[in-house]
Amino acid sequence: AQSVAQPEDQVNVAEGNPLTVKCTYSVSGNPYLFWYVQYPNRGLQFLLKYITGDNLVKGSYGFEAEFNKSQTSFHLKKPSALVSDSALYFCAVRAPTGANNLFFGTGTRLTVIP
Amino acid sequence: NAGVTQTPKFQVLKTGQSMTLQCAQDMNHNSMYWYRQDPGMGLRLIYYSASEGTTDKGEVPNGYNVSRLNKREFSLRLESAAPSQTSVYFCASSEDPQGPFLFFGSGTQLSVL
Secondary structure, three states, rough: OEEOOOOOOOEEOOOOOOOOOOOOEEEOOOOEEEEEEEEEOEEEEEEEEEEOOOOOEEEEHHOOEEEEEEOOOOEEEEOOOEEEEHHEEEEEEEEEOOOOEEOOOOOOEEEEEO | OEEEEOOOEEEEEOOOOOOOEEEEOOOOOOEEEEEEEOOEEEEEEEEEOOOOOOEEOOOOOOOOOEEEEOOEEEEEEEEOHHHHHHHEEEEEEEOOOOOOOOOOOOOOEEEEE
């Protein structure tokens, strides 16, 4: 069975500091991994994905994520946080075969403090 | 650039009432999905339609029915609403069942009293 864990409900970081939002996963076979962001009263927006290839994936708005197979992790990072990055972030995983059924984590609320 | 459009945005129902949530996408995607979002539980898949004419149950299908009316539209029906169905509902679409990621609508906030 597939599952995703986001161990932190809330992450606070000062503007300009680097940020990390953690995600670990469990899936049979090689995973497809995703990060989505949700701003207030909006649907989820795709940030980045890992399917195969380079373990460091770059996405929208300066975000990147590192796939670590041995630790089954896919942490989201950004070198310098902006106040506008404050939002709810979801990690998601799906198996490489079968229906496109994403399993989502419970979300991490990121607050960037001016 | 509408993408995925959901209606209504807000709805309040009484227990036992029925309603249909509408979803339409203009990206010519084959696959469509209904998720519900509850605090502390992330998003959970209710039903999905891999292609026009097919529907399948997701993780939490009980109390819901769906209709893939055509390639563009995928509706979610609550026949007899219950307070446990109070949630935010999101429709999503993807190019095909193996498409790499989903496009989401802006959601429907449903309260069942």
